[in-house]
Amino acid sequence: MSRRQKILATLAILAALFAFGVVMFGAFVRLSNAGLSCPDWPTCYGQVTWPGHAHEIARADAQFPDRPYESGKAWREQVHRFLAGSLGVMVLAIALIAGWASRWRRWAVMLAAILAVGGVSCYMHGRFEPSALLSVGAIGLPLLAGLSLPAAAAQRLAIVVLGVVIFQAMLGMWTVTLLLRPVVVMGHLLGGITTFALLAYVALRMAGVGGxxxxxxxxxxxxxxxxxxxxxxxxxxxxxxxxxxxxxxxxxxxxxxxxxxxxxxxxxxxxxxxxxxxxxxxxxxxxxxxxxxxxxxxxxxxxxxxxxxxxxxxxxxxxxxxxxxxxxxxxxxxxxxxxxxxxxxxxxxxxxxxxxxxxxxxxxxxxxxxxxxxxxxxxxxxxxxxxxx
Structure with a gap:
């Protein structure tokens, strides 16, 4: 096993454990009725974190009069987003390592990350059609790069999971913007479980389980x-x-x-x-x-x-x-x-x-x-x- 393969196996194990934690915390957020505690996405009442001071809370209530700020819930939703974003970074690293030997796959993974960031930026500025197009590209590139890789299934899935995570981020956005639409909420749960399952399989196979x-x-x-x-x-x-x-x-x-x-x-x-x-x-x-x-x-x-x-x-x-x-x-x-x-x-x-x-x-x-x-x-x-x- 090469040094890069050992790093990939270790990262996959850590990411799988982290993904399980994200799934659990997401369930806690949903079941505590905090899914709409931040009415905007990816910010929370226009902030990177969440309102904490009196003047920030007053501004939040004025900006979103239909969704009064609830201090006991908003932090849960935003912390969940931070955790999901951290998992996304880990998955990006895994995908890069898995596809590094191929120049076009390496660039496909990096371009997918750039398109995903661009899609979020366009969405935040109200440019929804460009955001959707960029997001589709960000999801499709890792799927194409991973499924066409001539290697073991575990290594192919290590790249594919990046596309799943990007789609999962879109489901998280739609959960808020579509006001907890059941089919989207269910899809968001399945996306989290799918991410965990794929990472777990990659981790197990890379760690030598099988034979x-x-x-x-x-x-x-x-x-x-x-x-x-x-x-x-x-x-x-x-x-x-x-x-x-x-x-x-x-x-x-x-x-x-x-x-x-x-x-x-x-x-x-x-x-x-x-x-x-x-x-x-x-x-x-x-x-x-x-x-x-x-x-x-x-x-x-x-x-x-x-x-x-x-x-x-x-x-x-x-x-x-x-x-x-x-x-x-x-x-x-x-x-x-x-x-x-x-x-x-x-x-x-x-x-x-x-x-x-x-x-x-x-x-x-x-x-x-x-x-x-x-x-x-x-x-x-x-x-x-x-x-x-």
């Missing part, structure tokens, strides 16, 4: 991949539940809903993705029947995931992957307990935040299992790129 050559064990990758898809879909359902304020739509009843096995529901309204521009979704706009429908589907999804991952854990344990099987099973049980506790105790903030973290850890346990089932990396040099036999 199963057994045909029987490698055949289990397909079953693990199905588990990853199911968990991702359930996370999306969880994001939809949260963004529509449907977590307590069934009251504190479990497994029944509002004391019934079949309460009034409106699945059509509950799963309408778009309701027009200009609607403020803070607090939710759906009636109880629509929210109950969302909550019931989320519970059904949880049951499907529980059954499948329980079967998968048993299958993996019987084939010698006992540690991975136990990890998946334990995190699965913890996640179910947190979900039930959310309902029973009325969605306490620490439990709700931990439930988001549990979802990320459950996905990580499956990604770690998938990485362990991959063929070993061959650290041979091919234009300074990793090759996989």
């Amino acid at each position: 199963q050559r057994s045909v029987e064990l490698q055949a289990q990758r397909h079953w693990v991949a199905v588990g990853i898809v199911l968990v991702a879909l359930q996370i999306a359902l969880g994001g939809w539940t949260s963004s529509n304020y449907a977590a307590l739509a069934c009251g504190t009843d479990f497994p029944t809903c509002l004391g019934q096995w079949a309460p009034p529901t409106d699945f059509g309204a509950g799963f309408t993705l778009s309701r027009g521009i200009g609607v403020n979704y803070e607090g939710g706009v759906l009636d109880m029947a629509a929210r109950s429908a969302i909550q019931i589907v989320h519970r059904i999804g949880a049951l499907v995931v529980f059954c499948y991952l329980g079967w998968l854990s048993h299958r993996l344990a019987r084939r010698g992957l006992r540690r991975h099987a136990v990890a998946v099973a334990l995190i699965l049980l913890l996640q179910v307990a947190l979900g039930v506790s959310n309902v029973h105790f009325g969605l306490p903030l620490p439990v709700a935040t931990a439930h988001n973290g549990g979802a990320a850890l459950l996905l990580f346990s499956l990604i770690a299992t998938l990485a362990a089932l991959q063929r070993p990396l061959n650290w041979a040099r091919d234009g300074h790129a990793l090759v996989q036999p």
Whole structure:
């Protein structure tokens, strides 16, 4: 392993850990109803940080009369932006190292960063069309550079993740400008989880996880991949539940809903993705029947995931992957307990935040299992790129 490859592996590990922290803090911000505590983006009431002095607060209230300043919430939103920006810098460094051997990929990554900064600048000055064009270029360049790299999947993804992070920043902007539109909030959650998942996979593979050559064990990758898809879909359902304020739509009843096995529901309204521009979704706009429908589907999804991952854990344990099987099973049980506790105790903030973290850890346990089932990396040099036999 070359010095640059060691640096890449170390950075990927640090970035994955940092991304998990950003996901957790983002959940804390959303669940504490602080998602619109800064009505502008990327500034907060026109400031780089947030108003702190009396005259700054007075100016903020005068500038945004429809969104009075709340000192207990604004700092949460802006600190989350700082953390996300720091993660973006780390991902940029990872992408540069991963593509450094190729001149055009190196310049593609740097140009993507420049276009992203230009897009933010145009947006802040009200030039929305140029901002959108620059942002599309900033997202597309890392995707093109990474996917065309003749190297192991981990190194390609190390570049691709930069495009994901830039798109995630756009989702963060739209979360504010579109007033917590549920499909955007759900997408923002998925973007954060995707960033964490990609960085985790890169970190695991670069750190040397893998090496199963057994045909029987490698055949289990397909079953693990199905588990990853199911968990991702359930996370999306969880994001939809949260963004529509449907977590307590069934009251504190479990497994029944509002004391019934079949309460009034409106699945059509509950799963309408778009309701027009200009609607403020803070607090939710759906009636109880629509929210109950969302909550019931989320519970059904949880049951499907529980059954499948329980079967998968048993299958993996019987084939010698006992540690991975136990990890998946334990995190699965913890996640179910947190979900039930959310309902029973009325969605306490620490439990709700931990439930988001549990979802990320459950996905990580499956990604770690998938990485362990991959063929070993061959650290041979091919234009300074990793090759996989």
